[in-house]
Amino acid sequence: GDSVTQTEGPVTVSESESLIINCTYSATSIAYPNLFWYVRYPGEGLQLLLKVITAGQKGSSRGFEATYNKETTSFHLQKASVQESDSAVYYCALGGNYNQGKLIFGQGTKLSIKP
Amino acid sequence: AQTIHQWPVAEIKAVGSPLSLGCTIKGKSSPNLYWYWQATGGTLQQLFYSITVGQVESVVQLNLSASRPKDDQFILSTEKLLLSHSGFYLCAWSRRQPNERLFFGHGTKLSVL
Numbered sequence: 001g002d003s004v005t006q007t008e009g010p011v012t013v014s015e016s017e018s019l020i021i022n023c024t025y026s027a028t029s030i031a032y033p034n035l036f037w038y039v040r041y042p043g044e045g046l047q048l049l050l051k052v053i054t055a056g057q058k059g060s061s062r063g064f065e066a067t068y069n070k071e072t073t074s075f076h077l078q079k080a081s082v083q084e085s086d087s088a089v090y091y092c093a094l095g096g097n098y099n100q101g102k103l104i105f106g107q108g109t110k111l112s113i114k115p
Numbered sequence: 116a117q118t119i120h121q122w123p124v125a126e127i128k129a130v131g132s133p134l135s136l137g138c139t140i141k142g143k144s145s146p147n148l149y150w151y152w153q154a155t156g157g158t159l160q161q162l163f164y165s166i167t168v169g170q171v172e173s174v175v176q177l178n179l180s181a182s183r184p185k186d187d188q189f190i191l192s193t194e195k196l197l198l199s200h201s202g203f204y205l206c207a208w209s210r211r212q213p214n215e216r217l218f219f220g221h222g223t224k225l226s227v228l
Binding site: 045 | 119147149157159166207209213215216220222
């Protein structure tokens, strides 16, 4: 079936260090997968961080980057230098090219940044 | 700007009691609407979606029902809660096109005792 697996949290990183949250997916019933990273900051709702709908492309937002790799079925989230404000729960998600808004989410990775 | 308001923020309910959760979207006409649910320790999964007033499709069977009585309103309900209904419920909307990003509400935390 379709599924998403991401780095199990919680993850703690020191400020200004680099970050990678791994995400791999299986899209057996989705012909053209779309990949997303959503984030929930403390006290806020879940919101889109970045999305990529074409294999081989890279998405970026707020200093984060993720590349859609069809060969390795991965969509890892990276940031070169994290800030305290990046503390949040990050969700990798898989969607398809249809109008039902169905996203397959990973389990979420709680990220804490040490000042 | 579009806003999504979800209510209540949290509920503590007894097994067998009824439940009604709601959300309202302002500033966007004819949105697609969705209910998602995350059990404690589980992953977010879609429960229902609606692309127009009065029409709701069920994605996962959990002894819950949903209705869309108005273009901007989405209701999740059940007449008898189960322990397994505990978790976090999220309402979301998107534009009526494929691949569109979802905009989520702040969610309702439900504890069934």
